[in-house]
Amino acid sequence: MTAEKTFVSFSLDDQLFGLDILLVREINKQLRLTPVPLVPDYIRGLVNLRGQIVSIIDLKRRLGLPDGRVTSKSRNIILKSQMELAWTQSAGKGADIVSVPDKVGLLVDAVGDVITVNSKEIVASPANIGEVDGRFLSGVAKLNHSLMAILNVENLLKE
Amino acid sequence: MILVVKVGLQQFGLIVDRLFDLEEIVVKPLPSFLQHYKCYAGVTILGDGEVALILDPAGIFDLAKLAHVETGKTEKQQPSVQETRENTGERQTCILFHSAPEETFAIPLASVSRLEKLDPERVEQVGQRSFLSYQDKALPLVHLADYLDVRPLPENLKRVFLIITQGKRDHEAVGILASKILDIVELGVELQEPVIQQPGILGSAIVNGKLAVFLEPQALLGAAETQAGKG
Numbered sequence: 025m026t027a028e029k030t031f032v033s034f035s036l037d038d039q040l041f042g043l044d045i046l047l048v049r050e051i052n053k054q055l056r057l058t059p060v061p062l063v064p065d066y067i068r069g070l071v072n073l074r075g076q077i078v079s080i081i082d083l084k085r086r087l088g089l090p091d092g093r094v095t096s097k098s099r100n101i102i103l104k105s106q107m108e109l110a111w112t113q114s115a116g117k118g119a120d121i122v123s124v125p126d127k128v129g130l131l132v133d134a135v136g137d138v139i140t141v142n143s144k145e146i147v148a149s150p151a152n153i154g155e156v157d158g159r160f161l162s163g164v165a166k167l168n169h170s171l172m173a174i175l176n177v178e179n180l181l182k183e
Numbered sequence: 184m185i186l187v188v189k190v191g192l193q194q195f196g197l198i199v200d201r202l203f204d205l206e207e208i209v210v211k212p213l214p215s216f217l218q219h220y221k222c223y224a225g226v227t228i229l230g231d232g233e234v235a236l237i238l239d240p241a242g243i244f245d246l247a248k249l250a251h252v253e254t255g256k257t258e259k260q261q262p263s264v265q266e267t268r269e270n271t272g273e274r275q276t277c278i279l280f281h282s283a284p285e286e287t288f289a290i291p292l293a294s295v296s297r298l299e300k301l302d303p304e305r306v307e308q309v310g311q312r313s314f315l316s317y318q319d320k321a322l323p324l325v326h327l328a329d330y331l332d333v334r335p336l337p338e339n340l341k342r343v344f345l346i347i348t349q350g351k352r353d354h355e356a357v358g359i360l361a362s363k364i365l366d367i368v369e370l371g372v373e374l375q376e377p378v379i380q381q382p383g384i385l386g387s388a389i390v391n392g393k394l395a396v397f398l399e400p401q402a403l404l405g406a407a408e409t410q411a412g413k414g
Contacts, residue, residue, distance in 0.1 A: 058234040062220060070214075070226060070234045077226050077234060079214045126214040181216045 027143040031165070033136035033172060034101065036084050037092060039156075041132075042139065042165060042172040043101065046118040049108065051135055052100045055080075068131060071100075078102060078127045086180060087156045092133065100129040103177060122178040130180075139172070141165045149173065188240045195249055197240075210237060222246050274371040278346060279395060280361040282327045283334030287395040289388075290346060292367060294400040296356060299345040306343075315345070315358060322347070325359045330403065331381050333396075336362055348400050359400075 031042035032051075057069040057080060066085035071078050080100060084092060104112070109123045149161040162176035185196040210225040217223060221242030227235050276292040299317075306324060307314050313324040324345070328335035336343070345358040370390065383403030387396045 056233065058236070060217065060223075060236060062222070063217065070236075072228050072232050072234050075228065077211055077214065077228070079216070126216060128214075 028140050029143060029146065029165075030138060030140045031172065031174065032101065033139050034099070034132040035134050035136060036087070036089055036132060039089075040136070040167075040170055040172045042141075042174045043103075043130075043177070044118065044121050044174070045138060046112050046121055047103050047109065047123055047177060049102045049104045052102060052129070054094065054098060055100060055129075071129065073102065073127075073129075076127055078129050080129045080131055081180060083130045083132055087160055089155055094131070095133070097134040098131060099135045100131055101135065102127075102129040124177055124181050126181065128177075128181065130177075139165075139167065141167070141172075146174070188243075190240050190244045193244070193249070195244065195247075197243070208235075208237075274369055276367060276369045277397070278367050279365040279390065280344065280346065281363040281365065282336055282361055284337060284362060286333055287365065287390070287393050288327070288361075289370075289390065289395045289397045290359070290400060294348050295346055296349045297345075297347040298364060299347060299358070300342055301345060303340055303343050313360075317347075317358070323355060323357045325357050325403070327359065331383060336360055 030045040032045050032048050033040060033042050035041065052073070055071040055073070057071055059069040060067060066082050068080040068082045071080055084090070104123055105127050106123045106125050109118065109121065112118050113121075145166040146163045147166070149158060149163050151158045156173065159179045160176055161173055163174045165172040165174060184199050184202055186199055186202075187194055188197050206229075208227040208229070210227055213220075213223055213225055222239055223236050223242065224239035225237040227237055229235050277289040278292055278295060278298075279287055279289050281287060301315070305315060307316070311329075313326065314321045315324055316322075322345075326336060327333050340362055344361040344364050346361055346364075347358045348356055368390065370388070383399055385397040385399045387394055389395070
C-alpha cells in the first residue's frame, strides 16, 4: 500500500514549494499589518485574525532569497500552531510533522494547487536548494514536470 | 512631545510623535519568539481592530542603557556632605550659587520662585538700591555684599543670574544677584555655627568639599529692608 501526502503548493519568485496540508489552517490575502520594531526583517509584523494575534513571516526573507514586492497575488498561509496540530495528530494523522509554537502566517508570492504526491516520489533534500538553507527543507517531491521543495517549518522561528 | 516615565527610582523622557488617549485594554501575551525582547510587555487589539504593542518601560530603560545616567535621585548621587552623628534628618533641596567666585552660598529651593539670566546692563540704580524691570514691575535686587560681610560680585560680568524669591504678603519678592548657579542639591545637613554671625545667615556646611553659607531668605530680606529704610 503506497502512502500519499498532500501538499499546498506555493511559489516564491519562480521556485515551487510545498507545505504539508495538515499544517495549513487557512489562506488569506494581505492583512492589515502592525510592524514590530527591533525584530529581524523577516518578521513583517503582527495581524489581528478574528481576535487572535498572528505573526507574519516573510518567507522569501527568511529563506534568504532575494527580496521582492508584495503584489496582489501575495497570500498569507496561516499555519496551525503546534497545539492545534496536536489535535490532528491525536486522530492518528501527521505524526511526523512538527509545527511552530506560536500562531504564524507565511507571506508567499502566490498560492498554487493542492497537490497529492506518492511517497515514493519524495526524496531527501540536498543540503541546499539554490540559495535556500537545508534547515528549512524536509525533502523534494518529483512532480510531472517540476520539482517541489517541501518546507520544514519547525526551524522557521529558531535562529 | 515627551512622556515622562518612571522606572523604580529613576525617570526618563520618551520622545513620542503623538498622544491619543487613555484606554483600558486587554493584554494579550507576546508570541513566544518575541518574549526575549524586553522592551515589549504584551500585545493588544484596539477598538478598531488594529494591533498595538505594549511597551515595557524597564525594558526600554535597559535597552537604552540608561542605568549609568546620573539623575540625582539614586543613593549614589547624593553630593558628599560632612554629616555629623546628630543629623537633624531634615532633608532640604537647595540651590548652590556664587556671588563672588570663591564663595558658595545655599538657599532653600522652597523659597525660590524663579531663576533668570540677565544682561547686567538691565539693572537700574535708584539711589543705593538696584532694581530690575521685571514683568511690568520693579523687582528689588539684592547684592549680597551690600547686606552681608561677603565679597562682592565680580565687575564686568557679561551676564548675571537672578534668584527670585517667593513674594509673600509682608515681603516683596526680590532678586538675589549671583554670578553663577552651581547646582541644585538635596541635602540632609547639620549646620555648623555660622562662621559669619549676621541676620540672614543660617549657618554653614561643607558641600562637595567646599564651604557653603546657608542663607535664610526671610531674615535676609528683613535686614535688607531695614537697611534700605535707613539708607
